[in-house]
Amino acid sequence: xxxxxxxxxxxxxxxxxxxxxxxxxxxxxxxxxxxxxxxxxxxxxxxxxxxxxxxxxxxxxxxxxxxxxxxxxxxxxxxxxxxxxxxxxxxxxxxxxxxxxxxxxxxxxxxxxxxxxxxxxxxxxxxxxxxxxxxxxxxxxxxxxxxxxxxxxxxxxxxxxxxxxxxxxxxxxxxxxxxxxxxxxxxxxxxxxxxxxxxxxxxxxxxxxxxxxxxxxxxxxxxxxxxxxxxxxxxxxxxxxxxxxxxxx
Amino acid sequence: xxxxxxxxxxxxxxxxxxxxxxxxxxxxxxxxxxxxxxxxxxxxxxxxxxxxxxxxxxxxxxxxxxxxxxxxxxxxxxxxxxxxxxxxxxxxxxxxxxxxxxxxxxxxxxxxxxxxxxxxxxxxxxxxxxxxxxxxxxxxxxxxxxxxxxxxxxxxxxxxxxxxxxxxxxxxxxxxxxxxxxxxxxxxxxxxxxxxxxxxxxxxxxxxxxxxxxxxxxxxxxxxxxxxxxxxxxxxxxxxxxxxxxxxxxxxxxxxxxxxxxxxxxxxxxxxxxxxxxxxxxxxxxxxxxxx
Numbered sequence: 219x220x221x222x223x224x225x226x227x228x229x230x231x232x233x234x235x236x237x238x239x240x241x242x243x244x245x246x247x248x249x250x251x252x253x254x255x256x257x258x259x260x261x262x263x264x265x266x267x268x269x270x271x272x273x274x275x276x277x278x279x280x281x282x283x284x285x286x287x288x289x290x291x292x293x294x295x296x297x298x299x300x301x302x303x304x305x306x307x308x309x310x311x312x313x314x315x316x317x318x319x320x321x322x323x324x325x326x327x328x329x330x331x332x333x334x335x336x337x338x339x340x341x342x343x344x345x346x347x348x349x350x351x352x353x354x355x356x357x358x359x360x361x362x363x364x365x366x367x368x369x370x371x372x373x374x375x376x377x378x379x380x381x382x383x384x385x386x387x388x389x390x391x392x393x394x395x396x397x398x399x400x401x402x403x404x405x406x407x408x409x410x411x412x413x414x415x416x417x418x419x420x421x422x423x424x425x426x427x428x429x430x431x432x433x434x435x436x437x438x439x440x441x442x443x444x445x446x447x448x449x450x451x452x453x454x455x456x457x458x459x460x461x462x463x464x465x466x467x
Numbered sequence: 468x469x470x471x472x473x474x475x476x477x478x479x480x481x482x483x484x485x486x487x488x489x490x491x492x493x494x495x496x497x498x499x500x501x502x503x504x505x506x507x508x509x510x511x512x513x514x515x516x517x518x519x520x521x522x523x524x525x526x527x528x529x530x531x532x533x534x535x536x537x538x539x540x541x542x543x544x545x546x547x548x549x550x551x552x553x554x555x556x557x558x559x560x561x562x563x564x565x566x567x568x569x570x571x572x573x574x575x576x577x578x579x580x581x582x583x584x585x586x587x588x589x590x591x592x593x594x595x596x597x598x599x600x601x602x603x604x605x606x607x608x609x610x611x612x613x614x615x616x617x618x619x620x621x622x623x624x625x626x627x628x629x630x631x632x633x634x635x636x637x638x639x640x641x642x643x644x645x646x647x648x649x650x651x652x653x654x655x656x657x658x659x660x661x662x663x664x665x666x667x668x669x670x671x672x673x674x675x676x677x678x679x680x681x682x683x684x685x686x687x688x689x690x691x692x693x694x695x696x697x698x699x700x701x702x703x704x705x706x707x708x709x710x711x712x713x714x715x716x717x718x719x720x721x722x723x724x725x726x727x728x729x730x731x732x733x734x735x736x737x738x739x740x741x742x743x744x745x746x747x748x749x750x751x752x753x754x755x756x757x758x759x
Contacts, residue, residue: 225575232563232571239562239598299558307522307552308618309544310575463524 222311229310229318237322247288247326251280255334258399259342266343268401270430273338275398277429278422280330281360282393285323287385289368292319294381297372302462312462320365327361338429348432355435356424359445363417366452373459392418417448474533475500475622475653476521481530483516483677490516492677493530500621503644503654505668505685507661509752513677514657515555515626521655522552522624535622548577551620553611553628555657559599566595569613576618588646589613590639604631612643622653629663641666661745671744673751680751685744695742695750699723701734708736 237243255276262268296302296319305315331353338344347353375384395409396402396418402410413419420441427433435442476498483491491513498504506514519525520532523539523546532539537546559568569586573579586592589609594602602610608631615623625644629637644667647654658664664671665685672682681688688695696712699719703709713719716739727734742750 228571228574232567235567236560236562300554300556301558301560303524303554304552304557304559304614306524307547307550307554308572308575309548309577311544 222314225310225314226317226321229315230321233318233322234325237326243288247284248330251276251283251330252333254279255337259337269342270344271397271401271426272399273334273342273344274426274429275422277331277334277357277425278360278396278418279393279398280334281327281357281421282364282389282418284326284330285361286364286368286371287389288323288326289319289365290371290375290385291378291381292323293369293372294375295378297461298378298464300464306462323365324361327357331357335429344430347429349428349434352428352435352438353425356421356428356438356442356445359424359442359449360417360421363421363445363449363452366449366456367417370452370455370459373455373461377464392416395419397422415444417445420444473499475502475535476504476655477531477533478517478521479531481517481520481532482528483513483520483525484528490677491520491527494674494677494679496672496679496682498653498655500653501648501651502669503648503656503667505664505671506655506657506674507659507664507671507748508674509659512674512752514674517674518624518626518655518657522550523547548618549621551615551618551623553615553623553625555626555630557611559607559610559614561598561600563599564596565591565599565602565610565613568599568610569617572614573617576620578619579617580619582617585613585617588616588643590636590643605633605636608632609636609640612640616647620652622655623647624655626657627659628656629658629660637663661743661748665744673748675752681747688742688744688747695746697742698738698740700736700738700740702736704732 237247255272258272258276259269262272293302302315306312335347335353339346371384371388375381393399395405395413396416397405397413398418402413402419402422405413420438423441424438424445427435427438474497476496478497479495481491481494482489494513494517496504506517508514516525520527521534521539523534523542526540535546535549537543539546563571566582566586570582573582573585586595589612591606591609591613594606597606599607599610608628612625612628615625628644629640632640641663644654644656654667656664656668668685670682670684671688673680673688696714697716697719698710698712699716700708700710701723711719711723720739723734
């Protein structure tokens with residue numbers, strides 16, 4: 219057990235080192251959401267109502283991009299390249315390896331949420347989060363939900379070349395309908411309906427409650443329920459369809 | 468299981484089907500400890516399927532398999548700690564450095580070899596700080612070998628380890644594999660280079676359509692009673708070359724030389740060639756399966 223944890227830690231440290239060495243991964247996982255934040259922050263300067271929407275919206279998008287998007291890409295690449303198969307032939311427990319990969323993604327989530335929180339206080343007039351515990355709870359729930367959905371989604375992606383198309387076909391519509399960039403209450407009814415069924419809108423509601431509105435967890439308990447339901451589905455599909463090897467075409 | 472202390476690998480009645488297709492159709496072989504065993508055969512013969520069952524990647528359909536006394540289907544960590552694997556094609560992180568990769572994989576094993584020694588042994592000295600994505604195909608293949616050896620395994624699976632090597636790199640890889648044998652390691656080598664099998668393997672098995680056609684030491688496969696025939700060649704009086712094939716070179720030579728002596732002639736340029744592994748291989752693998 220100690221050995222399994224030690225190997226997971228070694229794998230995590232390697233993943234962190236390699237993450238910063240890969241400029242495109244660092245850009246898409248890290249800089250892009252921050253650029254969005256700076257961009258919208260500049261446009262909406264002085265409009266506190268919209269700034270109050272965009273800060274938790276970008277935070278929700280960051281949770282999704284650092285876990286769902288990043289893991290769907292990574293797992294597709296590692297499977298196609300045979301890295302997973304190679305690891306499978308060593309004495310390293312599979313769980314140590316996957317913990318290292320997941321830890322890397324979660325670190326990116328934590329860094330982005332930290333930066334967005336600080337930026338909210340310093341530049342966007344949203345102040346410090348009203349409830350730190352609630353923020354932590356929703357970020358943690360979002361990470362479990364979107365990370366497992368990302369791993370599950372990687373099973374549906376046929377090869378790494380098509381990964382950007384598959385991932386963005388999900389990611390872009392979801393962030394647009396879930397109220398990352400505008401107040402979801404103003405969206406047309408059918409879009410609201412779709413967004414209601416998906417987890418990102420509920421994550422943003424929760425983050426908004428924790429960071430801006432100061433509404434209690436009790437107010438957003440149904441949002442937490444939807445995220446949890448998707449997390450259960452994500453974990454089940456991620457485990458059930460998991461493969462260490464590329465399917466033979 | 469009959470020979471566990473002496474045998475690193477025992478395979479009996481192994482079968483593997485993918486749906487309707489039977490990739491491995493009942494094969495038996497043993498690999499003794501300290502031996503380099505070559506598995507030869509054309510593409511699609513069932514070599515890689517067999518090896519991947521032994522490595523624990525695939526479940527078998529039928530038969531018994533023992534690797535260092537373990538059933539590889541059980542995926543025991545203790546077994547994986549004693550085995551090194553070079554797969555036919557596997558990638559690696561693009562942004563990892565050579566020395567970093569060898570050290571990282573070494574740390575997965577209980578008793579790893581010295582990292583610099585393994586880098587040196589696999590001909591990667593001077594490339595320690597190179598990123599994997601900047602390595603040539605042959606260098607990446609040598610890194611594959613380094614990652615398989617750094618755990619100091621007793622048994623090493625090499626699936627076409629020198630594909631894409633230039634001749635000098637192949638000779639170096641051969642020396643590395645011979646050095647493993649000197650250390651008492653067991654090697655299961657899959658290759659389609661017959662000279663490689665002839666140079667390295669103590670014994671080979673030729674596999675086709677999921678069955679082992681013949682098994683033995685490379686030099687014995689060409690011996691009397693083998694599937695390929697001796698070639699006897701000499702020059703006729705007009706300088707043209709006459710070549711005859713035979714299973715029984717003694718009798719043929721007696722006839723030829725007797726007749727020549729009776730005519731008062733000499734058989735110029737007389738040569739008797741034992742069949743090589745390549746002759747045996749081509750003879751066996753070019754035949755259509757008997758009886759369909």
